[in-house]
Amino acid sequence: MILISITITLVYLLLIGSFAFGFDKISVFKLEDLPSKTKFSVVIPFRNEAENLPGLLKSIPSLNYPKELFEVIFVDDASEDDSVETINKSLGNQPNISILKNQRTSNSPKKDAISIAIQHAKNEWIVTTDADCKLPKYWLDCFDTYIQKNNAGCIAAPVTYLAENNFLNRFQLLDMLSLQGATIGGFGINKPFLCNGANFAYKKALFNELNGFKGNTDTASGDDIFLLEKAVKKYPKQVHHLKCEHAIVLTHSQPTWETLVSQRIRWAAKTSAYKNGFGKFTGLIVLLMNALMISTLLMTILGAFNLKIFLYLVIIKFNIDFFLIYKSALFFNQKGVLRSFIVGFLLYPFFSVYVACISVFSSYTWKGRTFKK
Template sequence: MLIITIVILLLYLLLIGSFAYGFDKVKTTPLEDVKAKIDFSMIIPFRNEAEALPDLLASILELNYPKHKFEILFIDDDSEDDSVKLIRSKLSKSKIDFSILHNEHHSNSPKKDAITKAISQSKYDWMVTTDADCKLPKYWLDSFDDFIQKNDIKFIVAPVTYHTTTSFLKRFQLLDFLSLQGVSIGAFGINKPILCNGANLAYTKTLFFELEGFDGNSNISSGDDIFLLQKAIQKYPNKIQYLKSESAIVKTIPQHDFKNLVSQRVRWAGKTSSYNSLFGKLTGIVVFVMNGFLVCSPLLYLANFISIKTLLYTFIIKFCIDFLLLFKTVRFFNQESYLASFFFSSFLYPIFSVYVVFISVFKGYKWKDRTYRK
């Protein structure tokens, strides 16, 4: 059993260590004052987001980018609240070019349907996607414009984090989410991109149609971001980059309670079996096995398969390598103060992650007042 423990630990160390190394290989991109050149079509699907929309709309009104160089396509997915009314009341008096489309369902993924419809009706070639529960930084579009002008690219992945983390549950989510952001950045640094987030993504319309959009994964309710990334990597591996810029950080909100948190994470986990990336699947397996081992280790100790010393060393080593990657990540996002919750979270995370994986295998989930089944 000791040999198995060492093998699992070494694989985990190698994996997370490579992400920590790759994190520094992705250079931070400073925003420079250049003349705006790129025209953007901003895509924002929404469903019953009246509570979150005021923050998004306020941040849109504060965008620094020239108003005549972008449009916003909101896609209403059968909202039953005042979302549509709110958007019109906030933006109708501004000079922003916006439209509200009604979603048409053609697949098992309403969000993919919404994005596809918006792209088909967009005016410009560069699409920028975000979510209705986000806050956009003032120089968001400026950051994309500057990056596109300086690089020959077709697909851009950009940073996302949480705000309003006022409870331990929300701080736990933040640290979990930032660990995924660290993996996303680190994977780009070792030329093995595996993660992205649709709350902050940009790609060309030309590329979207060349990749035939979401064909091939429209039966999966989530994954409008990662599956498109994987298709882009297969076609243009050298035309995809990560925009590591503080000026491009989009902020979203964590889930309000544990039930919604589990539903969200089950939704995320449910698509991993359909990944095309072997490295992505390997990453998921190694992380799951490491966490599964820690969850089972008290029983293994009681059954005399491992010693308490082995258990303690394993946890300490995992804690240290996790902390290294997370420290780099929180420093980039300027959220170092939340590291105070990491020690207690590190005990809970293996249990939580294993629980989510098992739930995702055997059960569906509820999201945006809709039920999705396995």
């Protein structure tokens, strides 16, 4: 057991260390004052988001980008609240704003909604975000400048949670920072395997060439990662990460532990459908390391595992996790969340293993609907 524990820990150390190394390999992109050229179609699926929409709707008119160079396509996925009325009241009668009705053709409402929007999109580049997000002023300017200076066909960009003064939010924020660290680090070592649909751009022609979400519609979520996998396989040199502080999209963390668990079960449910071998390997090692923390703790308490070796394993994981999250926190200017790192570090193995276990057998609820794995 000691040999197995040491092996898993060393592999974990090398893996997370490679992400920390890759994080620095991606240079921070500096926004330049270039004439705007790229035409964007911003796609926003929504369902029952009346409470969350005001933040997004306030940020859209504040975008610095020329109005004639972008359109915003909302797709209503059978909302049962006042979402449509909220959008119309805030942004109605603007020529570059439209609302479509979703047309369900698969087990994935969000993929259906994005596909419908792309069919109606007038512009060359698609940018997806979510209805509970806030968009930065120079969001589209960042994409435009990057596209002008790079041969890109698919661009992942940074996402983080809005900071709130409670532990549940800080726990999720630490997790998001670790995910963003792994995302950017993966691009840095030329092994891109993560992205976030709340801030994701790609050419409409590329989406059509890759047959959109065909082959992945049985899984309800994953509109972002499955498309990334296809793009990486077909055009690896055209898949980029836009590491720019002016491109950071802010979204809301889950309000309760119950909704957080449901969200993470949804995230976990799509992992079995991943085709990216490195992504699967990363998920497996992270899960094994968290399970190892729990099992060796119990064995140490029972006297069946060496206390000194257990402490070494904990110290190694603690330091490499902190190293990566600290880099992310610096980039996202969210160092304040680090005050909860110790408690979050102790809690996370139990949380992640619990979610992994119940995701194997449990369905999940998303936007008022129940989905099977």
